[in-house]
């Protein structure tokens with residue numbers, strides 16, 4: 209019998225199990241966020257569900273002690289892999305003072321944590337792309353050996369910042385890895401009404417970099433292509449564009465009802481192709497995971513999520529006047 | 543003390559800061575070999591190389607956005623917009639990103655970028671090479687906007703902008719580049735951002751202005767002195783956030799205030815200065831606050847007749863000052 213797929217990629221059983229754990233953790237935190245939203249406890253959720261494989265597969269291919277990331281709002285899998293904790297994510301969900309992303313200033317999904325090299329993000333889509341290019345430029349100037357990893361949706365790949373940023377990265381051969389998580393919808397507008405080129409990956413050609421389309425439902429496929437992209441980046445061979453084909457299993461956000469523009473069959477079909485289940489099956493087929501071990505893992509994650517939820521729910525909000533802080537560096541933060 | 547032009551002072555500030563700190567670098571259109579379309583970065587490419595004086599693709603949002611990313615990383619980018627008029631494609635990066643990085647991250651991240659742009663009219667630049675764009679940005683807490691009025695200030699303020707921990711828009715008057723010359727010490731000095739500067743002491747009327755109009759007001763004040771009118775002139779230097787204390791003090795000093803900008807009048811920096819004075823100086827004023835500004839048409843036309851009509855000049859300032867003194 210030949211090597212297993214993950215072994216061919218140089219991944220150990222422990223590593224793929226850790227991948228799965230991170231995917232499942234993201235999924236379960238996200239599910240909890242929806243419950244809290246529907247219970248009226250948090251005002252807003254924007255989901256990672258269906259995109260965990262792409263997010264976690266990509267992150268594991270990076271050097272998570274060195275590389276920088278500029279994630280977009282669905283990237284719970286990325287930020288967990290980069291070191292943000294469930295507790296911190298719930299603090300953000302509840303908009304509490306201790307939230308490391310923004311101290312409760314921004315909506316959930318607006319990630320940022322300097323100690324884990326997660327750039328602070330905003331709501332206007334794709335603005336993070338030139339930032340990731342700027343970080344890569346700085347790394348090149350300082351002769352550092354890190355890569356800069358940025359993500360966005362396929363609809364967002366129509367913004368000028370996508371094209372301006374990738375072209376800049378291409379011209380200056382910068383160590384940037386851009387991954388478009390193509391879930392085939394931008395809110396309600398389907399892919400064919402968003403992107404004129406045959407694929408998003410095709411857009412790479414204009415910017416002098418390789419473009420790859422991968423099955424974003426398979427963390428190992430994503431891992432492979434990001435790993436190679438990182439090697440090129442570090443070797444001074446420049447940027448890469450990756451298009452990961454994914455599914456958005458939920459509505460766009462907690463304020464959207466996707467049944468208004470997707471039919472039932474489509475939603476059912478998508479759920480049958482859930483990346484978390486598929487990867488669980490891969491691990492079981494390869495005797496890395498058993499049903500019992502999975503149940504144990506779920507229990508362990510549930511416990512962590514329960515504790516994190518309780519902690520965040522009971523944590524204090526920022527003081528009203530804290531709204532005045534941190535406009536400028538001086539004035540003692542006022 | 544060496545006499546330098548306004549643009550030489552700008553170049554010297556950048557050179558000194560790049561020599562002092564490896565993290566400082568320049569990016570923009572034609573800033574490299576050519577040294578910029580106005581020659582503001584002349585000589586920097588030869589001295590520091592293409593890695594630190596970067597000719598970027600022609601794409602302003604990328605110039606600002608890549609600068610923002612590099613600044614978040616810890617560099618000190620100086621991004622050049624070829625003309626202030628062409629900053630518009632970068633507005634999202636400046637307002638949604640640079641100005642909000644510190645606030646939105648609860649002080650975790652910061653964005654110490656300087657964005658330089660030549661602004662201003664009277665150079666036959668027509669609509670899109672003459673504009674004052676500061677008012678577009680002047681209600682964005684998190685940003686600072688600096689507009690120097692002479693070579694000495696240009697050097698000290700630009701050095702301060704580069705060292706500032708927050709994003710600074712630095713607007714240089716393109717007509718001042720070669721028109722204004724003055725003593726600029728070779729020493730390493732910085733001037734405080736956020737502080738206005740009294741450029742002339744006087745007792746009869748107060749003129750508050752910034753940028754090239756400071757020079758117009760000083761010229762006018764010289765002439766009016768001969769007529770026995772003594773003008774007090776406050777240079778805002780930083781137009782956002784404003785130095786309220788200095789504005790109030792200058793207004794109270796004479797009780798007659800003229801506000802001058804070459805920007806369109808309505809919604810200009812001077813609208814805010816007028817509001818500050820009216821909130822704080824009701825019983826100190828001896829006349830209504832006066833504003834001299836461009837007309838409320840989109841921008842400055844090309845033909846000399848119309849350009850002259852639009853643009854503030856020393857004669858217009860002198861006339862407005864005399865009228866106020868006589869009120």
Ligand SMILES: Cc1ncc(C[n+]2csc(CCOP(=O)(O)OP(=O)(O)O)c2C)c(N)n1
Pocket residue numbers: 282331332333360361362363364365389391392393394395456460
């Ligand atoms: C500049 C801008 N325009 C509009 C919006 C509102 N908006 C938020 S997400 C979104 C759709 C994004 O779709 P896509 O890029 O495919 O990402 P996805 O949500 O599918 O992951 C829109 C229109 C926004 N945030 N920013």
Ligand SMILES: [Mg+2]
Pocket residue numbers: 361362363389390391392393394395
């Ligand atoms: Mg999408």
